[in-house]
Amino acid sequence: MEVGLxxxxxxxxxxxxxxxxxxxxxxxxxKNPFREVDPSTPEGLEAHRTGLSERPAPDGPPPxxxxxxxxxxxxxxxxxxxxxxxxxxxxxxxxxxxFYMGWAAxxxxxxxxxxxxxxxxxxxVDYRLAPENPWPAAPDDCxxxxxxxxEEGEARFGTSRFAVGGGSAGANLAMTTLLRLRDRGxxxxxxxxxxxxxxxxxxxxxxxxxxxxxxxxxxxxxxxVEDRTNPDISPLFADLHDLPPALLTVGTLDDVLEDSLLMxxxxxxxxxxxxxxxxxxxxxxxxxxxxxxxRAAWADIESWLAARFAA
Numbered sequence: 001m002e003v004g005l006x007x008x009x010x011x012x013x014x015x016x017x018x019x020x021x022x023x024x025x026x027x028x029x030x031k032n033p034f035r036e037v038d039p040s041t042p043e044g045l046e047a048h049r050t051g052l053s054e055r056p057a058p059d060g061p062p063p064x065x066x067x068x069x070x071x072x073x074x075x076x077x078x079x080x081x082x083x084x085x086x087x088x089x090x091x092x093x094x095x096x097x098x099f100y101m102g103w104a105a106x107x108x109x110x111x112x113x114x115x116x117x118x119x120x121x122x123x124x125v126d127y128r129l130a131p132e133n134p135w136p137a138a139p140d141d142c143x144x145x146x147x148x149x150x151e152e153g154e155a156r157f158g159t160s161r162f163a164v165g166g167g168s169a170g171a172n173l174a175m176t177t178l179l180r181l182r183d184r185g186x187x188x189x190x191x192x193x194x195x196x197x198x199x200x201x202x203x204x205x206x207x208x209x210x211x212x213x214x215x216x217x218x219x220x221x222x223x224x225v226e227d228r229t230n231p232d233i234s235p236l237f238a239d240l241h242d243l244p245p246a247l248l249t250v251g252t253l254d255d256v257l258e259d260s261l262l263m264x265x266x267x268x269x270x271x272x273x274x275x276x277x278x279x280x281x282x283x284x285x286x287x288x289x290x291x292x293x294x295r296a297a298w299a300d301i302e303s304w305l306a307a308r309f310a311a
Contacts, residue, residue, distance in 0.1 A: 005252050008278040016292040020281035023291050024253070039100065039216045045131075049101050058112035063105075063124075070147035076126040077145055078104045080111040086158050087121040089191070089309035090149060094142055094166035094173045096196075096285075098217035100130045102169075110298070117302040120309060121157050123149065127173070131220040138169075138221075139176045139232055146177050150186055161309055163192040163244075165301075167287060168256075169217070171198030175235035175263075178243055192308035193246040194301050197284050200236040200259040203228035208258035236263055240270040247275045247304045249297055251282025275304065 037051075038044040064079040081087065093111060095102045104124035111122040127141035146164065154160045164174045174193055181187045201209040202222055212218065222228050231238030236259060246267055250260040257278075264276040279286065279297050287294050 005278055005280075008276060009252070009280050010277070013280060013293065013296060016296060017281050019291050020286075020289075020293045023289060024281065024283065040219070045100070052097075052101060052106065055106055055109045058109045060112055060116070063108055063111070068123075068125075068145045068148035068152075070144050070151055073140065073144040075128075075141040075144045076104070077148075078108065078111075078124045078126070080108070080115045080122040080124070082115045082119050082121065084116070085119065087115075088119050088306075089159050089161040089163060090121045090123060090153055090157050091118075091194075091305060092142075092146060092149060092162060092164040092174075092177070093122050093124040094127070094164070094170035094177070095124065096166060096168035096170040097129075098215070099135075099138055099169045099221040100217055102129075113298070114302055114305070117299075118306040118309065120305065130217070131223075134220065135222050135225060135233055138173055139180065142173045142177045143180045146181055147186075150181075150189060153189075160189050162190050163194065163305055163308060164190060165192075165194030165196070165247075165305075167196035168199055168284065171195040172200060172202070172235060174198075175200065175238070176232050179231055179235060179238050182242055187242070187244065190244050191311065192244050192305065194249070194305055195246055195260075195263070196249045196287055196301075197251065197254050197256055198248070198259060198263065199256055200263050201234045203234045203237070205229065205234075206236065206258060206262065208256050211255050236266065240267050240272060243267065243270070243272055245273040245275065245308065247277065247301065249277050249279070249287070249301060251279045251284070251286050253281060253283040254286075255284060 037047050039048045068075050068077045104126040107124045115122045125145045128137040166174045204210050229237045248260045248264050264274040267274040
């Protein structure tokens with residue numbers, strides 16, 4: 001049987017390819033003022049963090065700010081409730097940003113759209129960032145939020161059906177959260193994981209990871225760790241048995257495409273149920289682009305999560 005990226009891409013995406021190519025060309029030609037800024041200096045780090053593009057403000061009720069507390073730890077979260085009716089489930093959203101950038105509020109717009117489209121509540125985690133808080137601070141915070149959901153979800157949201165997900169670093173942290181919960185015997189309420197262009201190997205063992213050998217985020221997040229194949233750092237090397245179904249979203253132009261392909265294969269080999277969806281002419285972070293390819297991918301994520309909660 002012949003298997004190629006063309007076979008992994010949905011034919012319905014073909015009408016969006018030319019627009020994606022044009023957008024990519026324009027983005028490549030535009031000057032990125034932060035491309036040459038060194039984030040390893042205090043000034044550079046601040047420039048990278050404050051230079052993140054603003055997201056549009058969502059319509060509807062503002063997110064609720066709360067403190068998730070469990071296991072003697074606390075972490076701030078932002079909660080977006082669906083506008084119509086009680087939520088059918090709760091999605092634990094973990095933002096990306098290379099483990100050293102980003103914050104939960106940057107997801108407000110997408111979380112509002114996701115909450116309303118899928119009829120779910122979305123809880124976004126404001127985990128601690130490197131280098132001030134290197135590993136294991138971020139997975140500790142995400143685990144804290146998940147444990148809080150398990151303890152408080154039924155009373156707060158009226159449901160005990162949960163899912164987890166995120167993009168890039170957030171997909172890594174979503175997987176480590178699932179692995180921690182499974183090892184505690186607490187995974188049953190989680191019905192799925194939505195993983196977008198995940199950075200699943202920080203050990204530089206895979207070809208995709210080696211492309212990032214000199215990237216700042218590795219030094220910031222795990223610079224002092226000797227064995228980065230630790231599954232709590234690189235979930236690609238974990239025992240992946242007994243995990244919930246996963247949706248893996250990635251583009252053909254993404255430097256971490258191979259990580260998603262490998263993760264899908266390893267999940268399938270472990271008896272899991274991965275759903276791999278590859279989007280043509282799409283680089284890392286394409287879900288943030290104002291183009292039809294990104295809107296189609298978001299619609300797929302929304303419908304997949306809605307189906308998981310309805311199952």
